Amino acid sequence: MSVRHKMLSWAATAAAVASLAAVAPAGAQDAVKIGLILPMTGGQASTGKQIENAIKLYMQQKGDTVAGKKIEVIVKDDGAVPDKTKTAAQELIVNDKVNFIAGFGVTPAALAAAPLATQAKIPEVVMAAGTSIITERSPYIVRTSFTLAQSANIIGDWAAKNGIKKVATLTSDYAPGNDALNFFKERFTAGGGEIVEEVKVPLQNPDFAPFLQRMKDAKPDALYVFVPAGQGGNFMKQYAERGLDKAGIKVIGPGDVTDDDLLNNMGDAVLGTVTAHLYSAAHPSAMNKDFVAAYKKAFGSRPGFMAVSGYDGIHLIYEALKKTNGDTNGDKLIEAMKGMKWESPRGPISIDPETRDIVQNIYIRKVEKVDGELYNVEFATFEAVKDSGKTKK
Amino acid sequence: MSAASDVGYHAQRHARWHYGEIAFWVIVLACGFLFPSRYLIMTDIVRLALFAMSLDLILGYAGIVSLGHAAFFGVGAYAAGLLSLHGIITEPVLALIAAGLAAMVLGFATSFLVIRGVDLTRLMVTLGIALLLEALAERFSNITGGTDGLQGIEMQPIFGTLAFDMFGKTGFFYSVAVLFLLFLLARRVVHSPFGLSLRAIKNNPLRAAAIGIPVNRRLIAIYTLAAFYAGIAGALFTQTTAIASLDVFSFERSADLMLVLVIGGTGYLYGGLIGAVVFRMLQELFSTITPQYWQFWIGLVLVVIVLLGRERLHRWVLFVPNLIIKQVAGRKAVIAVPESDA
Numbered sequence: 136m137s138v139r140h141k142m143l144s145w146a147a148t149a150a151a152v153a154s155l156a157a158v159a160p161a162g163a164q165d166a167v168k169i170g171l172i173l174p175m176t177g178g179q180a181s182t183g184k185q186i187e188n189a190i191k192l193y194m195q196q197k198g199d200t201v202a203g204k205k206i207e208v209i210v211k212d213d214g215a216v217p218d219k220t221k222t223a224a225q226e227l228i229v230n231d232k233v234n235f236i237a238g239f240g241v242t243p244a245a246l247a248a249a250p251l252a253t254q255a256k257i258p259e260v261v262m263a264a265g266t267s268i269i270t271e272r273s274p275y276i277v278r279t280s281f282t283l284a285q286s287a288n289i290i291g292d293w294a295a296k297n298g299i300k301k302v303a304t305l306t307s308d309y310a311p312g313n314d315a316l317n318f319f320k321e322r323f324t325a326g327g328g329e330i331v332e333e334v335k336v337p338l339q340n341p342d343f344a345p346f347l348q349r350m351k352d353a354k355p356d357a358l359y360v361f362v363p364a365g366q367g368g369n370f371m372k373q374y375a376e377r378g379l380d381k382a383g384i385k386v387i388g389p390g391d392v393t394d395d396d397l398l399n400n401m402g403d404a405v406l407g408t409v410t411a412h413l414y415s416a417a418h419p420s421a422m423n424k425d426f427v428a429a430y431k432k433a434f435g436s437r438p439g440f441m442a443v444s445g446y447d448g449i450h451l452i453y454e455a456l457k458k459t460n461g462d463t464n465g466d467k468l469i470e471a472m473k474g475m476k477w478e479s480p481r482g483p484i485s486i487d488p489e490t491r492d493i494v495q496n497i498y499i500r501k502v503e504k505v506d507g508e509l510y511n512v513e514f515a516t517f518e519a520v521k522d523s524g525k526t527k528k
Numbered sequence: 529m530s531a532a533s534d535v536g537y538h539a540q541r542h543a544r545w546h547y548g549e550i551a552f553w554v555i556v557l558a559c560g561f562l563f564p565s566r567y568l569i570m571t572d573i574v575r576l577a578l579f580a581m582s583l584d585l586i587l588g589y590a591g592i593v594s595l596g597h598a599a600f601f602g603v604g605a606y607a608a609g610l611l612s613l614h615g616i617i618t619e620p621v622l623a624l625i626a627a628g629l630a631a632m633v634l635g636f637a638t639s640f641l642v643i644r645g646v647d648l649t650r651l652m653v654t655l656g657i658a659l660l661l662e663a664l665a666e667r668f669s670n671i672t673g674g675t676d677g678l679q680g681i682e683m684q685p686i687f688g689t690l691a692f693d694m695f696g697k698t699g700f701f702y703s704v705a706v707l708f709l710l711f712l713l714a715r716r717v718v719h720s721p722f723g724l725s726l727r728a729i730k731n732n733p734l735r736a737a738a739i740g741i742p743v744n745r746r747l748i749a750i751y752t753l754a755a756f757y758a759g760i761a762g763a764l765f766t767q768t769t770a771i772a773s774l775d776v777f778s779f780e781r782s783a784d785l786m787l788v789l790v791i792g793g794t795g796y797l798y799g800g801l802i803g804a805v806v807f808r809m810l811q812e813l814f815s816t817i818t819p820q821y822w823q824f825w826i827g828l829v830l831v832v833i834v835l836l837g838r839e840r841l842h843r844w845v846l847f848v849p850n851l852i853i854k855q856v857a858g859r860k861a862v863i864a865v866p867e868s869d870a
Contacts, residue, residue: 175820184820211815217675218765218772221770250770308666308669
């Protein structure tokens with residue numbers, strides 16, 4: 136009774152030492168390592184899953200060797216929590232000696248890793264997060280997803296020109312949501328439109344119902360919505376439950392709300408929703424048809440824009456390595472990535488050599504039924520759209 | 529031997545430093561030199577250990593259950609972040625103490641709510657306070673950065689000389705130093721007459737009151753102290769990661785803490801430390817093996833631990849060391865974890 140816990144402390148410490156050693160990574164080989172940090176659990180898990188799937192698919196199709204080097208992908212889960220992202224990134228850089236960090240489901244996560252990319256001088260390939268400022272935070276950041284400004288501007292113009300006068304807005308209260316709101320507002324009001332109601336909803340576990348009632352009472356022509364991909368299904372369900380579809384209030388917005396990943400299960404309330412976005416699974420190109428078919432075959436579901444961003448992200452890494460002949464010097468890789476152009480399932484895209492951000496076509500799409508399934512059908516194209524969030528400065 | 533001197537004798541023996549304890553701290557320090565590539569995860573463990581020790585102070589010694597300990601952690605984290613971000617106090621150690629004091633003030637204010645109820649009420653009250661603060665932090669996003677978190681915190685060197693490095697070496701030794709100092713303080717507190725009176729309250733508040741222990745005042749004191757500890761843990765978090773986001777208030781953080789103490793045991797200070805080590809290592813191991821489904825395995829292990837009972841696990845873990853001890857020092861030296869404590 137008198138001498139306590141002595142041995143327990145010993146044993147626990149010994150066990151800890153042993154397991155630390157066990158978890159410690161194996162020595163570096165002659166391989167190119169990509170540290171993929173994604174939300175694999177929690178509310179943004181669908182984003183992580185799509186990107187991981189797309190990367191797996193790409194590596195199956197193109198093989199896992201580039202310029203004589205084997206590509207090795209290490210996946211870490213950050214649950215979309217920025218401090219976990221940071222720890223994961225540090226671990227990957229310091230212990231696994233990765234040559235790239237990639238992924239990043241949400242803006243805070245991408246921002247948290249930015250100083251590390253700068254310090255370690257390795258490329259950070261952002262495959263999901265969509266706030267304009269991200270690429271300005273480090274000269275080593277390259278983005279293959281999109282910025283909210285790209286689609287929000289265009290839907291703002293479109294709405295003003297197509298007989299929509301009064302709009303109520305509902306956006307998630309975090310950096311991309313604010314981008315989506317501000318860029319839309321700017322263009323829409325400049326085009327003569329009026330914002331009648333402005334609501335910001337919390338990002339975590341939002342309940343849209345009370346906000347939707349307010350929207351309904353404000354009687355707008357349309358409802359401008361931005362919620363991160365993954366919350367669209369929930370939003371549409373509550374939108375239909377509150378009878379806004381019957382009240383004739385249509386949904387417009389950047390395409391996150393009608394992400395292909397969930398679109399088909401949203402029900403008919405979503406029909407007629409007009410969004411501006413970078414990718415639709417219904418994009419009519421041969422390359423996209425192959426991509427969708429291969430993705431469906433491998434994973435049994437439709438690829439969304441997150442999957443395409445992941446697919447293009449890994450393509451960019453492959454091509455940059457080809458250009459440097461397998462040299463993994465971060466500065467050389469970034470140089471190689473700048474200005475790169477290629478044909479993606481979403482259409483022609485390139486990396487802006489000045490901002491390292493993506494330049495791509497933005498499509499205006501309407502949700503329609505094709506062969507009994509709901510799809511975003513593209514009906515207008517804006518070519519080679521740059522991120523106006525930066526060009527403005 | 530009279531009862532009084534008997535109690536005093538035992539209390540004194542407990543308060544004495546044992547070789548095992550010294551060895552524990554030597555090993556902790558040695559880890560810093562043995563695994564130079566693992567500073568980040570080790571720093572994480574140290575922070576969690578400090579946080580768990582804070583909960584142990586109120587749960588293990590005073591019997592106050594809490595599901596909202598993250599409230600203090602979060603206040604400490606945001607306080608440290610804001611102090612540094614706005615350049616109010618840039619020296620990390622001073623900022624650390626200031627952040628701890630901020631959490632302490634909150635702890636003192638909310639302790640009056642906590643002492644009113646019994647277990648279930650306390651769970652709800654503490655949980656509620658944490659949720660409240662989380663919502664406030666989200667609402668006042670112009671101050672806290674909301675969901676995006678406090679970005680752009682740059683830590684100044686400790687005492688103006690030791691700079692935080694990317695590999696987390698400074699951060700680790702800094703955290704260990706803080707943990708050790710606070711551990712010494714906690715050790716002193718729990719072995720003092722004040723600490724003994726807390727144990728009396730935990731065992732039977734009515735009887736404790738009957739023998740003249742001011743129950744409420746003691747509970748307020750220890751709750752406030754625990755809040756200070758949690759605030760320091762939170763501030764360490766911000767200082768070593770240079771980020772503070774809404775997640776610091778999250779329910780998961782408080783719940784994880786309970787799990788840490790379930791693994792490590794309460795009421796002997798080392799429970800939180802050992803639990804933190806085991807919990808994080810399990811997490812790290814599983815999430816390396818399966819980034820998508822690691823939570824399943826963690827859950828499974830926890831269920832097994834609880835079903836088997838910690839006592840039995842301890843016996844198994846101690847089996848081999850005890851065999852050696854028996855050979856060296858004879859039967860009497862064999863270590864057993866007392867059921868009442870674990």
